[in-house]
Amino acid sequence: MSPRPTPPEVDRVAASRAAIAARRARAAVKNAVATRTRTATDVAETAWTEPESPEATLRVRELLTSVPTLGPTRAARVMAQLGIAESKRVGGLGVRQRGKLRSYLMRREGGVEPRRLVVLAGPTAVGKGTVSAYIRENYPDILLSVSATTRAPRPGEVEGVHYYFVSDAEFDRMIAEQELLEWATVHNSYRYGTPRPPIDSALAEGKRVLLEIDLQGARLVREAMPEAVLVFLLPPTWDELVRRLIGRGTESGPEQTRRLETAKVELAAQDEFDYKVVNREVAQAAQEVVDLTLVPAASR
Ligand SMILES: Nc1nc2c(ncn2[C@@H]2O[C@H](COP(=O)(O)OP(=O)(O)O)[C@@H](O)[C@H]2O)c(=O)[nH]1
């Protein structure tokens, strides 16, 4: 009989058993991709939602070379194109690299293709701002465009996060220099516009972009970029819309009445949109909007 192992040896034995188990688990993941039991997209998503999983410790190179028909030379070229270093593990990728890898894998595996540009519009107080804020916080790989506006910041609003607050002269300059994808005077008062350069670069990187703008803006984007997908956010009922507008308490009584008149006209335009999402519960509505940024290949 061999002598009982001393404590440091026990540690070493346990560590090497754990290492073997981890290697086996990674090999099983690679095998599942190679035999088409799982898609590489699914493996990557697991890695990003479960940081302790074997998927997360798999190297990107290993994941790519497990994809049937993707050899090591091609995998290396893809990694260089995506700007991912040779030794990176799937779980160790930053937000940008995740977005790029996800788009690449989705295109390659023909599962889903990102819809690049999604426009969210809807009547006043339906919850566009609330749903967009939820998406900004919970889906960091979707770029939420930050508009320029001539209105003053409200308490709590941060320059460059909620809006770029600009003077009338600066807004005129942005229009003259064609820096805006679209712009409109909203609620008969201030001007709002979508700065074009951040959108162009995000789209060039293969990122999904969400614009939260008013109805006039949505129509202008459709003209400028017919490939954009237009989503209309609806209240569960008219009474609930009125409750939300009054409950928010940011407008005077006459302004509320005026906005509700506009809301009626805007609701009548809902059929111009590609999709409608009812904002009953914020997280659910946000998920539905995010789902609309991906389209199954079969329906393209
Ligand atoms: N056309 C257009 N509308 C925008 C833009 N940014 C915001 N809006 C719209 O402007 C409206 C006013 O927004 P805001 O001042 O935040 O006040 P709210 O009405 O209380 O949400 C909302 O309907 C937004 O959808 C933009 O860049 N372009």
Ligand SMILES: Nc1ncnc2c1ncn2[C@@H]1O[C@H](COP(=O)(O)OP(=O)(O)O)[C@@H](O)[C@H]1O
């Ligand atoms: N799903 C929801 N359920 C209940 N209240 C909501 C919901 N979504 C938004 N709200 C509330 O409705 C009001 C208007 O929302 P807001 O995001 O400001 O609308 P919009 O940007 O469309 O004008 C806010 O007080 C917000 O907290």
